[in-house]
Amino acid sequence: MAKIIAVANQKGGVGKTTTCVNLAAALGILKKRILLVDMDPQGHSGIGFGINKKAGFPTAYDLMINSAGPLEVIRKTPYGDVLPASTNLAAAELELADIPNRHFILRDALLKVSDNYDFIIIDCPPSLGMLTINSLCAADSVIVPVDCGFYALEGLSALTSTMSTIKKSLNTKLDIEGVLLTMFDSRTNLSVQIAQEIKRFFPKKVFSVTIPRNVRLAEAPSHGKPIMEYDKHSRGADCYMRLADELISNNT
Numbered sequence: 001m002a003k004i005i006a007v008a009n010q011k012g013g014v015g016k017t018t019t020c021v022n023l024a025a026a027l028g029i030l031k032k033r034i035l036l037v038d039m040d041p042q043g044h045s046g047i048g049f050g051i052n053k054k055a056g057f058p059t060a061y062d063l064m065i066n067s068a069g070p071l072e073v074i075r076k077t078p079y080g081d082v083l084p085a086s087t088n089l090a091a092a093e094l095e096l097a098d099i100p101n102r103h104f105i106l107r108d109a110l111l112k113v114s115d116n117y118d119f120i121i122i123d124c125p126p127s128l129g130m131l132t133i134n135s136l137c138a139a140d141s142v143i144v145p146v147d148c149g150f151y152a153l154e155g156l157s158a159l160t161s162t163m164s165t166i167k168k169s170l171n172t173k174l175d176i177e178g179v180l181l182t183m184f185d186s187r188t189n190l191s192v193q194i195a196q197e198i199k200r201f202f203p204k205k206v207f208s209v210t211i212p213r214n215v216r217l218a219e220a221p222s223h224g225k226p227i228m229e230y231d232k233h234s235r236g237a238d239c240y241m242r243l244a245d246e247l248i249s250n251n252t
Contacts, residue, residue, distance in 0.1 A: 002035070002117040003251055004110060005177055006139035011154050012126035014147040015182035018217055019243075020123040021048035022236070023143075025226030026244035028080040032118040035074065038085035039106070039131045045123040046084035049077045050224035059086040063109055064134070065095050070109045079226055081117070089131070096130045103130075103170055107138035119247075128162050136166050141177035145211075146198055148183055148191040153201070176202070178250070180243070182211040209243045211236070 007020045017040065024036040038045040039060060043053045057075065060083055062068035075082050096102040110120060122135045136142065142163060146156065167174045179202045185191045199206050211217075217236035220227045227237045 002033075002110075002114045002120045003141070004114070004120045004122065004139045005141050005143055006122040006124055006132075006135045007143045007145065008124040008132060008135065008159060009144055009146065009156070010126060010128055010159050011147075011151065011156075014145045015180075015211060016126065016145050017042075017044045017048065017123055018221075019143065019145050019180060019182070019211070019240075020045050020121050021221070022217070022226050022228070022240040023243055023247070024119070024121045025049075025079045025228050026240045027119050027121075027247070029228055029241070030244055030248065032244075032248070033116065034080040035083060035110075035113070035117045035120045036080060037083040037106075037110070037120060037122040037135075039089070039135050040085055040123050040125040041087050041090040041131075042125075043085040043087065043089075044221065046075075046082050047224060048221045048226060049079050049082045051075060051077065051082055051084045053084070053086055057084075059084050059089065061086060061089045061092055064089070064092045064105050064131075065099075070113045074113070079229065093129045093131060096134075103133055103137045106134040107171075110138050128158060133162075133166065133170075136163060136174060137171045139171070140173055141175045143177045143180055145180045145182045146194075148181055148185070148194040148210075153197070156201070176205050177247070178207045179205050180207050180209075180211065183213050185213060207243060207246055209239055209246055211239050211243075214239075 214236035216231045216234040220230035
């Protein structure tokens, strides 16, 4: 059965989707069976794996609202399997309000395919609405990307509070897999200070790998490729491969 990991942060621009795409691809390179689930209406995780949002096939919206089965929605790519999103997923936030057991739709769908994978990585939207709650109810754990900028801790208290509430009432197994420092620059005092503060805030929960600012990481999605395929010799590729190694080590 797969380890299901949600990647979440209420604050946008922290490298959440970049982490989902490249961590999933790195796990695939390390011979793990992976499924990348895009629960963000922007659909950027699917794009990062080369999925064309305009192709007309079923998406996460159909899974959540139209009772489509996961096997109808999952697409095969050279980098791993993807359950893609589309912009109409944004409407699901309202449409889910009247659906019974609405918190567990994604969980129940993923349970049907969980035995087919080693890791399922869920890209959550940058909000704490019903799509994120579904993702947290489906997940075993959460990776929290945090950029090493001035507003780094913004949104973290809201996320941890939501996780605590969900753990008490909806998903008792939910835990923090780890906090991932992104856009890290060891040459600046700000990055170093933010890293120290986050390690104090989340003792023993911060990944040893940090993700640097890297131009090649930013370029890769426009080519529909994860960084390991776009430039396997870049710093970004090396860091995400090391993150995948660390994740596997923490789960063995």
